[in-house]
Amino acid sequence: MSDQQNAPNLDRGILIFSIWAVFGFLGLGVVLEGFKRDLWAVSAIGIGGIVLAFVAHIIVNGIFDTGFTKGETALGIGAYGLLGLVFIVAAADGGMSKADYYSGLTFFGTLAVGFLAYLSTRHGLRGAFSRFHHKAGDQKAGDGQAVAR
Template sequence: MSTPNTERDLLVFSIWAVLGFAGLAFLLEGFTRDSYFVCLLGTALIVAAFVAHIIVNFLFQQGFRPGETVLGIGAFGVLTFTFIAGVLSGSMSMVDYYSGLTLFSILIVGFIAYLSTRHGLRGAFSRFHVKTAVSEDSGR
């Protein structure tokens, strides 16, 4: 039987196959043509993919899966590394530079906004706060 989980995953794959890849293609196109507008379009498509992903999560009463989180953070890390390497090598144009900064800013602001709306400001911090185990009989 196709479970709600399977259907949710299918929708997520479909969203990223269309919007994610379109966003990537527009970003690359923008870098090649040195066009900030085209890069912005790519960024908007990637944000749209995230929004659609979150809507699907809401409809199926689920959050991001651990695998998705790892993939997202990994991709973000690779992008950051590439961006920094580009800046250091001095081969980036100003359009590339601002396009990259726009993408990172939107992703970071979006990420914080998502956590804040989903878990609340305090709860969002707790997602990263490592709780140390305190035993019941520690006397304190």
């Protein structure tokens, strides 16, 4: 691939890494600080930082006229699932304080609502549903990839 073809993807990559290195990690730190100090408000600020990183990520995607890459989607869903599991196990264990519990709910609730809002604004309500729901006839012969309507 030539340099010129590579450039937009690389430029996008640099921006995405920069955004998450700053807002993502700082936000994560503040969320953890909230858990440590048992303060919902502090965790909420951290969640705000992570949401800000998502918003900036989506803006960059918009500028480069693209969506999340497969790797980003896998990483995002994987991290969400893993953290969700940890939260559920911790909540079930019963050792969580009230502030921690509400912080966790705010975190996962915000991300879930944000994810749905993203899908519906990017693909429309029906399109967002079709991202998950595929009829058998949508299967392309040979390549095995689903075609979203």
